[in-house]
Amino acid sequence: MTELEGYIAAQEEKLRVLKRHYSEYAKEHDEASQDVQAYLSNPINAYLLVKRLTTDWKSVESQMVKDVGEGFIENITNYRSVLKFPTDEDLNGAAVALMRLQDTYKLDTASVARGELNGIQYSTELSAGDCFELGRQSYNNGDFYHTVLWMQEALQRYEEEYNKTTTKSDILEYLAFSTYMQGNVRTALKLTDELLQIVPTHQRALGNRDYYLKDLESRDDRKKGEDGYGSLPADDAKVVMEKKPKTDDLPERELYEMLCRNEVTVPVDIQSQLKCRYTDLGSPFLKLARVKEEEAYLKPRIVIFHDIIYDPEIETIKRLAQPRFRRATVQNSETGELEVAHYRISKSAWLSDEDHKHIHSVNRRVEDLTGLTMETAEQLQVVNYGIGGHYEPHYDFARKEEHNAFKKLGTGNRIATVLFYMSDVPQGGGTVFPSIKVALWPKKGSAAFWYNLYKNGEGDFKTRHAACPVLAGSKWVSNKWIHEVGQEFRRPCALTND
Numbered sequence: 001m002t003e004l005e006g007y008i009a010a011q012e013e014k015l016r017v018l019k020r021h022y023s024e025y026a027k028e029h030d031e032a033s034q035d036v037q038a039y040l041s042n043p044i045n046a047y048l049l050v051k052r053l054t055t056d057w058k059s060v061e062s063q064m065v066k067d068v069g070e071g072f073i074e075n076i077t078n079y080r081s082v083l084k085f086p087t088d089e090d091l092n093g094a095a096v097a098l099m100r101l102q103d104t105y106k107l108d109t110a111s112v113a114r115g116e117l118n119g120i121q122y123s124t125e126l127s128a129g130d131c132f133e134l135g136r137q138s139y140n141n142g143d144f145y146h147t148v149l150w151m152q153e154a155l156q157r158y159e160e161e162y163n164k165t166t167t168k169s170d171i172l173e174y175l176a177f178s179t180y181m182q183g184n185v186r187t188a189l190k191l192t193d194e195l196l197q198i199v200p201t202h203q204r205a206l207g208n209r210d211y212y213l214k215d216l217e218s219r220d221d222r223k224k225g226e227d228g229y230g231s232l233p234a235d236d237a238k239v240v241m242e243k244k245p246k247t248d249d250l251p252e253r254e255l256y257e258m259l260c261r262n263e264v265t266v267p268v269d270i271q272s273q274l275k276c277r278y279t280d281l282g283s284p285f286l287k288l289a290r291v292k293e294e295e296a297y298l299k300p301r302i303v304i305f306h307d308i309i310y311d312p313e314i315e316t317i318k319r320l321a322q323p324r325f326r327r328a329t330v331q332n333s334e335t336g337e338l339e340v341a342h343y344r345i346s347k348s349a350w351l352s353d354e355d356h357k358h359i360h361s362v363n364r365r366v367e368d369l370t371g372l373t374m375e376t377a378e379q380l381q382v383v384n385y386g387i388g389g390h391y392e393p394h395y396d397f398a399r400k401e402e403h404n405a406f407k408k409l410g411t412g413n414r415i416a417t418v419l420f421y422m423s424d425v426p427q428g429g430g431t432v433f434p435s436i437k438v439a440l441w442p443k444k445g446s447a448a449f450w451y452n453l454y455k456n457g458e459g460d461f462k463t464r465h466a467a468c469p470v471l472a473g474s475k476w477v478s479n480k481w482i483h484e485v486g487q488e489f490r491r492p493c494a495l496t497n498d
């Protein structure tokens with residue numbers, strides 16, 4: 001901002017000098033043109049005219065070519081090497097996050113454009129240009145469903161805008177083609193005609209119009225029993241249509257999203273069996289400091305410990321994690337390699353006992369709560385989800401077919417998970433278990449605990465869970481993943497699941 005302000009001031013100064021020169025020229029020109037002969041017969045005028053067209057004019061020219069931006073651009077470039085500016089990829093990520101929120105929480109486009117999320121007014125409105133950019137990002141991702149929604153919104157806002165922030169022809173071009181890709185040829189044709197009324201020579205629109213007309217004809221022919229499918233125009237052929245929603249994961253997906261919207265709850269007959277209690281969990285250490293334990297489900301047993309991690313500890317964890325944050329990764333089930341994935345969007349870092357006495361206390365507490373050894377546990381994983389951050393349904397344990405998972409560690413599979421909530425989340429951000437219809441809502445200071453494996457070592461598929469997208473606020477959690485090795489006497493194994 002400082003550089004831009006400085007640049008504007010320098011540019012204004014340049015224009016001020018040029019304007020002063022101009023008005024001098026204009027004044028003299030007016031006077032001279034009344035009677036050129038008389039004007040030039042005055043030797044002083046003659047001298048001044050020559051001067052104005054030589055040294056003075058050189059100064060005007062040099063002012064005109066002077067690049068006042070150079071120094072400011074240089075400063076901005078220097079800043080960029082120190083401050084990390086967002087990239088085009090970040091812009092795309094932010095747009096995708098908005099679409100994810102829109103889908104998961106069933107937000108209608110007009111409300112989002114008004115800056116309203118689930119009835120709560122958060123931000124300023126989006127301009128037609130802002131909506132257009134969201135549409136354009138969706139288009140570049142091959143997501144024509146959202147392109148149509150956002151281009152329609154852009155169009156509506158464009159009509160109402162006094163200071164136009166985009167052009168109608170640009171909106172129409174994207175809207176028409178995406179409408180076609182969504183399978184609506186007639187509307188695409190209508191929109192293209194509208195575009196051609198504004199820009200009659202628009203080459204792509206003319207080409208698309210012919211194409212849509214042929215497509216319509218061939219559809220009519222097909223109806224008459226003839227064959228032939230249209231193909232895409234060459235320059236658009238690379239865009240592959242993504243159908244929404246994907247059908248293969250529909251049931252779980254649907255449940256997951258419904259749980260995130262708090263539309264599903266645990267069946268009443270199960271709910272009625274759930275208890276909460278103060279307990280020492282059989283730990284001598286907790287005898288004098290019993291914990292608040294609340295059951296969230298029985299098979300598998302999922303419990304919440306309330307007020308189990310303290311604010312000073314949370315502050316330490318956040319402070320230590322922040323500089324170490326990297327984009328969260330997931331393990332490729334075939335290669336065992338860690339990689340970034342669209343289905344897990346967050347930042348994460350690992351903290352160990354040695355990092356701070358608070359980390360040691362937290363780990364010790366996990367041991368007391370669970371009765372399991374921390375000898376083979378992973379370090380504490382700190383995770384921060386921003387707006388739209390999420391983790392789609394997954395298991396914490398490795399499946400049999402994942403041969404490379406956890407092998408290097410030599411500590412067996414992830415027997416149990418303790419998930420600490422280190423922030424409240426104003427909207428969204430639940431931890432949900434689709435197959436048992438459980439939703440846990442983050443509450444600063446509490447923790448969830450469950451076994452991922454049965455006593456016979458088999459994975460419990462009902463523990464499949466997800467972190468819902470954060471709709472408002474920032475979500476902080478810590479994972480403590482406990483492993484099998486060393487638990488032989490603490491959680492003796494059994495021959496069967498139950």
Ligand SMILES: O=C(O)CCC(=O)C(=O)O
Pocket residue numbers: 383391396419429430431465466467468477479
């Ligand atoms: O953040 C959550 O609510 C769940 C996180 C989770 O499942 C994981 O990190 O494995």
Ligand SMILES: [Fe+2]
Pocket residue numbers: 394395396465
């Ligand atoms: Fe998980």
